[in-house]
Amino acid sequence: METEQLVKEAIKGNDEAFLKLIQTYKVDLYKTALSFLRNEEEALEAIQEVTYRAYKNIKKLKNEFYFKTWLIRIMINYCNDQLKLKKRVFMNDEMLNSLGVSEDHTQLELKDAMLDLDDRSREILTLKYFNDVKIKDIAIMMQCPEGTVKTWLNKALRALREKLDEKGGNLHV
Amino acid sequence: MFEREKAQLNDLKKEYENIPISLDSIDQAILSGFQKAKTEERKSRIKKRSAFGFIAAALLLIGLFSSIKISPALANYISEIPGMEKIVSMIRDDKGRMAAVEKKYYQKQGVSDEKDGLKVTIDGTIADEMGMVLFYSIESKEVLKEVMFDDVKIRAKDGTALDEAYNSFGDAHSSDKGETKFSGEIEYFFEVPIEAKEYIVDLKIKDMNFTINLKLNEFKKKKEYAVQQTMDLEGQKINIEKVTIYPLRAVVKLKMNDENEKYILQLDDLRLVDENNEVWGNIANGITGSGDKDTEREVYLQSNYFKEPKELYLVLNSAQAIDKENAVIVVDTEKMKILKQPNGNKLRNLRKEDGQLVFDLHTKKPFRSAIFSTITDAQGKEIEVSSQSMGTEEEKGTTRLGIELPPIDRSQNPLTIDLSFYPEWIKGNEKIRIK
Incomplete structure (x- = not known):
């Protein structure tokens, strides 16, 4: 199915379509979360919360062509809130290694x-x-x-x- | 301009492209988020007829009357019909429905639909012109740990529009060791009387749709009593307009006097009593009333339809009430402060816990009700509450009340919270004759 068609179905309440869409963008979501939160565990938590928020709000999505942007924005908003909650933590080498990033x-x-x-x-x-x-x-x-x-x-x-x-x-x- | 910054941003992106990712963990996270949303969807699926619906869960209200005795006639009837015992166990806290079964107003259905190893059966129904209760069972070829209806819709076969007022889809069945058979009840009530006798029930479990046709017997006619009398608790007046008795429930239509100084919230022990002092109390599990808190309201009681009393009274001794002047809670979620609340300073220690806004409610005995109704922001816009939680700390006598809210902007503060229950009572000894 075309993405737009999937989005239409998901808005109508088709769970399978919704999950397919999240699957399509999960890597984008994860990387966005990681770039903000810099921690694998928190990025996974973000995925969970964003899946939840997206499901709750998908009926409010007006235009099916902008699903990806809409979804990424939910993630960015979530991450912004998280960053505000916990004061900035400086990364140390150990955390960097755990990310697998040099x-x-x-x-x-x-x-x-x-x-x-x-x-x-x-x-x-x-x-x-x-x-x-x-x-x-x-x-x-x-x-x-x-x-x-x-x-x-x-x-x-x-x-x-x-x-x-x-x-x-x-x-x- | 800013070529260097752009290049750096691109480098950053490339770097993330090579990051090792555990797709399994991501899928797990997606699934948890999805399940959380589904669970809440079920919780909020109970459709409210108006801003002020009262819904009781079996455990929240301590029943006025202990569980109902099974008469010898009923015991006999139960033993005759296979599966009846289970159905009776579901309605044991409702005298009216027990009597309906005893008087054989319960209608056996036994209609089912099967798909992919899952079989849904409507075993039987109790119905009247304002609502129906469907007793169902779900049988599975495989052992299941969890099963629930994601959606249930009832429509008339002839296409007549049905105006639904309230429905509940049965339980979210779960079993740690797994089961192959689950049963429960679905309740459907309507705004206007239904006439059709043939219905189509569409049930959804995950992505499977089941369709079951139902034929209902002739409904028993309602019994109406015009009352127009006033009850008075500590000077607060309630005008009882009408009592209508249907097989499934009794409906008391009443109106609060405009000149009352208090808002009357819950009528704790409104009940029907006959000449032999037999009592029919409130609904223990399901919708207990609807309407507006300061004007007209309907209160639902267990039905005495299948008894023909010589005399019938409506009795009330206690109601929850709060001063109109001080009837709401106002909070600032930024400063975490309670700015206003009903007299008595019972709500304390506002805080944020697990993403919820939490209060402690101080009372002599734990108050087992989720007290909050609608919440509006500073602009008067209603805020969607995704869930309420409640827990009691017996030793301290406090009740912990939580509300899960969407993120609140500074400009939305303060928030105004309406109440549907509150631990302040007015008392009296009111008994009016309705028959």
Whole structure:
């Protein structure tokens, strides 16, 4: 079945269609969660909660073409709330190893900088650069003109640069 | 502009592309989330007729009367019909339905539908013009640990629209060791009297649909008593307008006097009493009333339909009531503060636990009711409550009450919580004759 058809079925209450959709995007969801929460256990918890929230709210989804963006946004909102709940925890080597990621210094700074951003900037950068959502689709989901999304995106990138500069070490030309 | 940042973001994405992922753990997490949503869906499926429906669960209300004795005639009848014992065990806390069985108003059905090793049978029904109770069993070829209906719909075969007021789909059966047979009851009540005698029941378990046709016998006619008398508890007046007795339940239609200083919430012990002091009390498991808290209301009692009393009285001694001036709880979920509550400072220690907003309710004896009704935000918009929880701490005499809310913005604070139960009572000794 086409994705759009699956989404239509899921909105009507077809559980199988709903689960297929979550399956389709589970890796995107997981990676998004991991990039925010940086911890496998919490990312899995996020998957559970987002599945739950998506199921509860799918009837409110107006346009079946934007299911993916809608789903990722639920995840981003959840992660933003989680980040607010627990104050930022700095990663140590042990945690990094448990992630299976060998990180260079730049990457670590980038992640820290991302966490320092305001919610909207973090959301927009994650959607655009992490989940490859088109500006047009972000605009529809956020119910604002594309121009506004572009402005926000630029602001977000500028804010990111400033955060990176604060941390030093990021020499750009 | 920002080429470097963009490049870094892309690198970050690539890095995550190579992360080892445990797909099993993810699938497990998806399943848990899905199951949580399904469980709650069932809980909230009890459809409320209005903002102020009262629903009792068997364990929440301590029955006024101990369990009902089985008469020799009934014992005899039970032994004659296979499976009847189980049905009687389900309705033992309802005198009216026991009498319906005893007077053979229970109708044997034995109709079923089978799919993929699962067989659903409607064993029998008790029905009247306002509602029906279906006794079902589910049989499985394999041993099951859990089974429940995901949906049950009843429609008239001739297509007449049915205006449903309340339904409950039976239990979420579960058994640790697993079973092959489960049974329970489905209740359906309507807003307007039904006339059709042939119905189609659509039942859903997971993705399997079962369809069962039902033919109902002629309904017994309701008995109506116009009353128009007033009951008075500590100066708070309740006008009893009408009592209607159907085979499944008795409906008391009443209206609270506008000049009352208190909102009357639950009528604890409203009951029917006949000339021999035989008593029919409130519904122990199911919908116990509907309507609005400050105006008209219907209270449902066990039915005395199958008794023909010479005299019949409606009696009331106790009701929960709170001052109209101070009838709501107002909380700020950001500062975690109770800003307003009914007199007596009974709710304390507002906190967040396991994602729920939790209060302690201090009373002499634990108060076993989930007290909250609708919740509105500062803009007057209703907030959807996904679940309420309740637990008692016997030694401390407190009841822990929890509400699960969606995330609340700062601008939504404070929240106003309406009450459907509260541990404040007005007492009296009211007895009015209705027949």
